[in-house]
Amino acid sequence: MSLQAKLDAFKADFEAGKPPYNVPPAVIETMRRATAELIASGAAKRALKAGDKMPGFTLLDPDGNPVSSADLLKHGPLVISFYRGVWCPYCNMELQALQAALPEFQALGASLVAISPQNPVNSRKSVRQNGLSFPILSDPHNDLAAAFGLRFELQDYLVELYKSLKNDLPSFNGDPSWTLPMPGRFVVGQDGTILYAEVNPDYTRRPDPEDMLPALRRAIDLAA
Numbered sequence: 001m002s003l004q005a006k007l008d009a010f011k012a013d014f015e016a017g018k019p020p021y022n023v024p025p026a027v028i029e030t031m032r033r034a035t036a037e038l039i040a041s042g043a044a045k046r047a048l049k050a051g052d053k054m055p056g057f058t059l060l061d062p063d064g065n066p067v068s069s070a071d072l073l074k075h076g077p078l079v080i081s082f083y084r085g086v087w088c089p090y091c092n093m094e095l096q097a098l099q100a101a102l103p104e105f106q107a108l109g110a111s112l113v114a115i116s117p118q119n120p121v122n123s124r125k126s127v128r129q130n131g132l133s134f135p136i137l138s139d140p141h142n143d144l145a146a147a148f149g150l151r152f153e154l155q156d157y158l159v160e161l162y163k164s165l166k167n168d169l170p171s172f173n174g175d176p177s178w179t180l181p182m183p184g185r186f187v188v189g190q191d192g193t194i195l196y197a198e199v200n201p202d203y204t205r206r207p208d209p210e211d212m213l214p215a216l217r218r219a220i221d222l223a224a
Contacts, residue, residue, distance in 0.1 A: 003097040003208050007090055011204050014089075027161065034158045038201040044182060047149035047199040050215075054080075054188045055147040059115065059137035062123040067113065067137055073190045076109030077219035079212060082150055082184040083116040083136060084203065086126045087167050091183070094206045095130045101209035102134060108216045110187075117142045117181065119174040140174070145181035150199065154178040187215040190223050 014021045015028050038044075048054070058068040072078050081098055084091045095114060105112050112134040116123060123136040142151040154162065154169075159178050162169060170176050183203050187196035196215035198207050 030161050035202050044199045044201045049197050052194050054192050057144050061135040062120045072111045078188040079112040080186040081114045082181040083114040085118045086122045098209050115139050117173045142179045150181040150184045187212050189219040
């Protein structure tokens with residue numbers, strides 16, 4: 001089953017209020033409204049695209065070790081996934097799909113990292129719960145997400161909804177702001193050029209990891 005098929009099945013059960021979710025219809029309508037407004041804002045069109053240069057970064061892994069894009073790119077192309085947090089079931093299903101595809105990435109010499117605004121404690125929880133062998137790097141204040149054009153601020157009505165669902169982003173992220181990254185997936189060649197970019201303001205829509213394989217093969221050809 002494709003990643004999107006799994007996400008669609010989860011979404012259908014969630015929006016139908018099936019146990020264990022039991023979500024009131026008003027909550028679903030608020031989430032739909034927020035997604036529709038983010039789509040209408042055109043924010044995704046302003047994100048970095050294939051052909052752009054990736055902003056270099058040095059971020060900390062869950063154990064406090066610095067990880068730099070320059071070091072990763074010395075060894076091959078880089079796959080980056082922007083991850084909202086441990087509280088997001090759609091994001092966790094994506095991480096699991098990326099983990100399943102990791103051997104294919106590694107066979108092409110690529111590294112994989114997820115980047116999240118959440119604090120290291122929650123990143124360790126995400127790694128453990130999803131059985132990951134790749135790191136989730138901490139992006140305080142979503143600053144790197146902003147450099148990629150992914151950061152957005154939650155509207156007040158959505159903040160209130162998140163609070164009611166106990167999704168307290170300031171606690172999860174160690175940051176008083178209420179911002180998130182739009183889900184984004186990138187393949188970066190060894191020269192720092194983005195070869196593949198997929199950004200979707202609808203967090204329930206995610207491409208299959210295998211969609212990145214042609215870009216990874218192209219990265220190998222370009223580096224040869």
